[in-house]
Amino acid sequence: MLAFLTALGLAIFRHPIYGLVAYLADFYLHPPSRWWGQFLPDLRWSMLAALVTLLAIWLRLPADKSRQPWYATTPGKLMILFTAWFWIGMLWALDPAQHYPTAVYLSKYLLVFYMVYRIVDTPARMTAFLLVHVAGCLYLGLLAFGSDPSSRLDGVGGPGIDDSNTLGMHLATGVIVASMFTLHLRGWRRILCFVSIALALNAIVLTGSRGAFLALVAGGIMLYYLRPAVYRKVFYIYAVLGILAFGYVASAGFWKRMDTVTVAASGDQEEMDTSARSRIEMIKAQLNMAKQCPLGCGHRASEVLSPQFLDPQYLTGAGFRSSHNVFMTLLVEQGIPGVIIFLLIVKWTGASLRRLKRETARSDATVEQNTRAVHAAAIGGSLVVVLVGGLFADFSKCEVQIWMIALLASLVQPPVTVSALAPAAIAARDQHRIPSAGQTG
DSSP, X not given: OHHHHHHHHHHHHTOTHHHHHHHHHHHHHXXXXXXXXXXXXXXXXXXXXXXXXXXXXXHXXXXXXXXXXXXXXXXXXXXXXXXXXXXXXXXXXXXXXXXXXXXXXXXXXXXXXXXHHHHOOSHHHHHHHHHHHHHHHHHHHHHHTXXXXXXXXXXXXXXXXXXXXXXXXXHHHHHHHHHHHHHHOOTHHHHHHHHHHHXXXXXXXXXXXXXXXXXXXXXXXXXXXXXXXXXXXXXXXXXXXXXXXXXXXXXXXXXXXXXXXXXXXXXXXXTSOHHHHHHHHHHHHHHHHHHHOTTOOOTTHHHHHHHHHSXXXXXXXXXXXXXXXXXXXXXXXXXXXXXXXXHHHHHHHXXXXXXXXXXXXXXXXXXXXXXXXXXXXXXXXXXXXXXXXXXXXXXXXXXXHHHHHHHHHHHTSOOOOGXXXXXXXXXXXXXXXXXXXXXXX
């Protein structure tokens, strides 16, 4: 609690980045979910951190006129549009009790997007933000270490990442970021990344999530595509070491579960396990649902409608079936408008990453260009993890994708300029600047 309050004080009197770190720390530590949190007062940790960070932004972070306002960026516009459409969907939502709190949740995500975009405006701050993410995944890996490998890992993360599939996906984004940073950073930060990779990979194995495993593979392929040219050789060495490390921590039970992926891909109904078969049947049912409600039926409509469109043998003991695919979730629950907004965000993400790839592809790039390329690869690989993982589970509300989209929106903007800062802010920025990898290497 003292560390949390100290960070909030530093946010007000030094720089808002400390408030953002406090917000991320609460996301991972989340006192109400831990045994030690019972001895602390209920401070509404995340809300308090967000409010103080907002105040610090307005007091200590002057706007840079060379950068677009958050609401003028392409993802900012699309997120505002999606949130507005979600609120409109309240008029016909089949389950208003579920739809309303989720609409509030999405509105809060706009605030998170704004904070990350406004604060993380230099390469040093982007490195710091991503390192906190890596450290958070290390902490989750520590909590998972020693868990029973015979059962799937649940309840380790805080709200939103406490189930095995979401936790596995979230940890995979941390592995992607840490893997990229091992090429670029030096000293204790590189050691932090190595330890985080080992513990996070072990936790991913314990989740037994097939979607997280495939998402991690896809993210690694994106790293290969976006990697800076200067790190080409060492990338191959670390990639082989990473594969060997994953093979070492993976149990026989994990590989047996992964084998069902190939069975599902082959379409062999006899060999396919119940989980995979029920997901395929649910997708078929959702296509029929979407035909009857092209504008969507509101949040959790897939569950509400599943007894009408799905064979009873595929329903859970509660009498319904949840969606396990982000695209189908959007199609049924937010309709064609929601799907269009989603596809536009994916299109913008791909176009932005390609542009960054072209800008940083030279082998004689400067330290600043290499840092930019490392950030692009870490963010792009993480977003691919979320996208591919979303084919096997509903990650439409996961927060890590908001962080990464905001970081990408900031990365494609020019770094904050000295001329845009007030003299006092310039002195504070230079005094508390985190050294870049080139300075510490």
